[in-house]
Amino acid sequence: MNYPIWEVPIIGGGWLIGIVAIIHVFVSHFAVGGGLFLVLTEIKAYKNNDPIILNYVKKHSKFFLLLTIVFGALTGVAIWFTIGLVNPQATSALIHIFVWGWAIEWVFFFVEIAAVMLYYYTWDKLDHKTHLIIGWIYFIAALLSMVIINGILSFMLTPGKWIETRSFWDGFFNPTYLSSLAVRIVTAIVMAGIYGLLTATFIVEKNNRHNVLKYSSKWVLPFMLILPVVSLWYYFTLPDIPKEIALGGISFVSQTAIIGIIVGFLVFLIVLIFGYFNTRLFTKLIGIVVMILGLSIMFAGERVRESIRKPYVIYDYMYSNGLIINExxxxxxxxxxxxxxxxxxxxxxxxxxxxxxxxxxxxxxxxxxxxxxxxxxxxxxxxxxxxxxxxxxxxxxxxxxxxxxxxxxxxxxxxxxxxxxxxxxxxxxxx
Amino acid sequence: METQVIIPDIDPISVPAPIWLLKILLLLTFTLHILAMNVAVGGGLIAAVTEFLGKKNNSQNHFELSRSISKMLPPFTAFTITLGVAPLLFLQVLYGNFFYTSTILIAWPWLSIIVIFILAYYGYYLYSFRWEKLEGKRFVVVLISALLLAVIGLIYTQNIVLMLTPEKWKEIYFNNPHGTSLNLSDPTVIPRYLHFMVAALAVAGLVVIMWGIKKIKINESLGKWGIRYGILWFIVPTLLNIIIGLWFLISLPKNFIMLFMGENIYATVYFMIALLAMFVSLILMFVALNSAKPLAKIIIGKVFLLLTIVMMVLMRHELREAYLQPYLNWDKVQVEPQWGVITIFIILLLAGIVTVIWMLKKSFGQKSNVDPVELS
Incomplete structure (x- = not known):
């Protein structure tokens, strides 16, 4: 009611946010899980005195740097740009409530960017211990930035007591804060394994390729089993109407959820068969397919999460069209x-x-x-x-x-x- | 239509910090962002020219320098983004109703920033990681990347000016609600933009001087060449920028020009200090150009340049407040500071700075002969 409406043809503003967000979410979860993957793989390489694994992590870290620092950071900024354009009233509300949350996330973002650059640039310069510490600093900063942003994201669906108290902490530690954080962390670890599988296919020497594939599979498989458990937990923390929408209240939402679950099962099977048991057969093409399927699962998850918020952009506070309920x-x-x-x-x-x-x-x-x-x-x-x-x-x-x-x-x-x-x-x- | 100017209401949720604190953080982080941007954009343009001259004159000195700059460009581009996010955040709490509206009017150019930035950024990485292999193509790669980044500056300037001129919004929006408008017709946009870009060359020139100073210990003639070359990159753009600055000043509406001519005491004092500091740094650099021991002059010159930049940022802020003065009454803005979270932020900020310094020390401090500028 307050701002001019930007007319986006065909897909509309909502989908524009969706497209930008899904790209970002795919890279940003990898940026978190991948950080852990890097340090743990580096530790493994030192422990087994394995130069080939070490060489693999180095190469992987270059790919990691180029993907997260450029694409990850900028698509994150892009989400911010897009929500401001499509839903300025909601963006303004979120910024007013959580500006200090964002400011804190920015500190972690800064540390994260500095750490990942130094991690990459100092492979041959620093002693193992210091290099690993920088890797850990990267991972912890990346994880903490997720811990912060998750508070703001989950707030939009379940503002909880904030509606009455208008307190930062009530909004931040809202009813779905912990459960959605758990889903995000498990997803991040699965993503790290999926990216690991893909980059492993570029290792020329056979035995080593198989070792890295098997190793990366171990990142995917157990956490793919945990994913449904935490998702279910998330579901139980939802309010009634979002639950109802997810269970068929809006048919495309439940269909999306079902497709997500089926694709998840498929990924599990492919990684189990080709990534773990028959590593010989895991080609670049399969790596790419697994990656695309992984993207689809996340896409389904985010799509469901966004859709069950209907008709609000901030639950019980503001409709998607920017109308503030109080007014x-x-x-x-x-x-x-x-x-x-x-x-x-x-x-x-x-x-x-x-x-x-x-x-x-x-x-x-x-x-x-x-x-x-x-x-x-x-x-x-x-x-x-x-x-x-x-x-x-x-x-x-x-x-x-x-x-x-x-x-x-x-x-x-x-x-x-x-x-x-x-x-x-x-x-x-x-x- | 009852009113000519439409401005969205201030958000009903109160501002969670004192206005002065948000303004300080806005100006502080903006200054840091501008410094990083100067190296990323100005450095890229200098690298392009240097590549060109190196090839033309078959000069090893030029290539030594461009190789070093190539390694600095990606990290400084990263700092530009990171340090740019913060002022954009504080800007939105303070001036959100102006900023969102102007952004919507130029939505597509604004969004294109992301795509342009990704291309330019990968271009810089290509230039940096493939420096040897690119050979003859280096000039083109770095030039295109730097120019792409410079285009982003032009989009930013348009938006930042448009948010200050709500008089124009209504006509723009009702003629075109699709967000494909631009704001190039505003007479202040081009001089304001050029004032920033040419200053970027001068600041990047200082980085070249620092590079020369570092090189002197290893290779005296190279170092001396670098210092002279960098000083020229400082002096020529700064002289040019005096003219552009004047152009910018007279392009402003008359009542705003008067602010800097005594009407507003702060604006006038900032302006005087800025001019004075700029001239001092210019003279020092001129003297350093033909000096046998230029180091002290250069360092003092740099301090004065930094002072100039800080004053310019403050002047820009006074100008913004003057533009918005008819539409924005700070006394009416509801403020409810979240002191608890603010305290946590400040503690974490300090911890973050200490962590980054520790990592930098570990990475570059172990061997004293490692060039701190060369991030590789």
């Missing part, structure tokens, strides 16, 4: 067009009704429904007449589940309905 009654009184700052039409009359409807839709609905694009509104209203559409809008939260209450006036609902009904008329003409 609902005031807005309802005067309508959304008058409350909104960035619309051209403030008063509805007979001439501008359709245009007003378009404005109203953009304000209230376009954060989730893109005309002719993602979650297209047209097929959802195709059989309805104008009055029914208006009735549905007025009673939004009851007609289809998990939509926000409508904060507009009846005239605004009629205007939106009139504009939407135009699509049905166009449709009929075409037929």
């Amino acid at each position: 609902f009654d005031v807005i309802k009184e005067q309508g959304i067009l008058k409350s909104a700052k960035w619309v051209e039409i403030k008063e509805i009359n007979e001439e501008n009704k359709i245009q007003a409807g378009k404005n109203g839709f953009k304000l209230y609905c376009s954060s989730c429904h893109i005309v002719g694009g993602y979650n297209d509104i047209k097929p959802l209203i195709v059989d309805l007449d104008e009055e029914t559409i208006a009735m549905m809008i007025n009673d939004l939260e009851n007609y289809r589940g998990y939509m926000p209450k409508f904060a507009g006036t009846e005239a605004e609902a009629e205007a939106i309905a009139k504009w939407l009904y135009k699509f049905n008329l166009e449709n009929k003409k075409e037929q």
Whole structure:
């Protein structure tokens, strides 16, 4: 209501955030788990006095540096850029609540970046012990940055007592804080193993390649078994409505979850068969396939987590369209067009009704429904007449589940309905 | 339409720190970010020119220098991002309603920063890791990377100016809600941008001077050449920047020019100190150019340059406050400091700094002949 709405065609702003976020999440979890992978593998190399494993870790660390420090860091900034553009009101709220959380995360980020560079640049310069300490510093800083950001992310779904107390700590240590942190840490370790499997395929010498493959599999397999357990824990910490959505309340959400579980099972089998028992058969292609499947699991997980928050961006505090729940009654009184700052039409009359409807839709609905694009509104209203559409809008939260209450006036609902009904008329003409 | 200027309301959630603290942190981290950016962008441009001159004159000195710069570019690019995240964070708490709005108007150019940055960054790594193998292509690789980073600066300047001029928002948005607008028509954008970029060359010139000083112990003629070359890179852009600075000043609306001419005591004092410090550093560098023992002059010159930069940052801040003065009343902003978390932040910040210093000491301190500038 407060900010101009950026019109993103076809995919909409929500998916834009999704695309950027998923890329970042894939690299950032690796940045955490991979840190542990590096130091533990380095220790193993020293212990067994194994120059080939050592050489492998060195090479892996270069890949690690180039991937995390450039791609990981910048896609993280990209999420921040994107949420500010797509949902400035929510970003502003999060920044106001958690600016010091972010400031603390920034300290860890800084240490992390310095440590990973020095770790890579000092392989042949430092004694083993000091080099390992720098590796540990990297891992701990990376882990701690996850520990912080997880508080802010989980807050959005379960703000818990913050809604009443408005206290930083209540928001940070919210009801799903621990369970979602557990899911993220286990995922990070699995990812480290998956990346390890891929880089291992580049080792030319056979026996060593097999050893590293087997070693990396041991990072994937046990933690793939723990992943469902922590996920289940996460599920039980959720409030009722998100639980309901996940269990079929919105069919694509539960479908996504099921696909995620099946793909997870597949990854487990592939890694068990080719990564552990038949390492001869683990080719680069399989490495890439496992990587892509791994990406799909994370994609499914994040997608489900985002979807069960409907219709809120910050649960019980702000709807996805940026409306602050506390302000609902005031807005309802005067309508959304008058409350909104960035619309051209403030008063509805007979001439501008359709245009007003378009404005109203953009304000209230376009954060989730893109005309002719993602979650297209047209097929959802195709059989309805104008009055029914208006009735549905007025009673939004009851007609289809998990939509926000409508904060507009009846005239605004009629205007939106009139504009939407135009699509049905166009449709009929075409037929 | 009842109003000509639309500005989003301040967030209903109170600001979790005193405004002065956030402003100090904003300005401090911004200064550090600018210094890192100067080396990353200015250093890249100097490396490109140096590669070109080295090839043209078949000069080993030039290649010695460009090799060293190539190793500095990736870490300084990393510092630029890391140190850039912090001021962007504090900016959003202080000026979020202005910043988000202007960003939405130029959304796609703004988002393109990420892609441009990734390309430039990998370009720098390519230049650094494949320096020998690239040979003749080095000039092109480093030039393109540096120019890409410079483009990011131009997008930033446009946004930072646009957020200060809400008068323009309405027309831009209602003509184009797709976020593909630019803000190049503002007469202050180009001089403001060039003022930053040319200063980057001068600051990177100082890094070249430091490199020369380090090299003197190993190879006297190379070191002396490096010092002279670096001083020239400092002097020429700084002289040029006097003209650009003047251009920037007169491009500003008249009431803002007057701020620096006595109307605002702080702005005027900052401006005077900045000018004075800049001239002192310039004169010292001129003297150092033909001096047998230039070290002391260079060090004092550097201190004065740093002072100039700090003053410039403060002037920029005064200008921002003046731009926003009709739209922003700090007394109306609700403040509820989270002192507990702030304390934790400060403790962790200190611990983080100590950790990084310890790691740097371990990495570069063990052998005294290792060049601290050369991060490899």
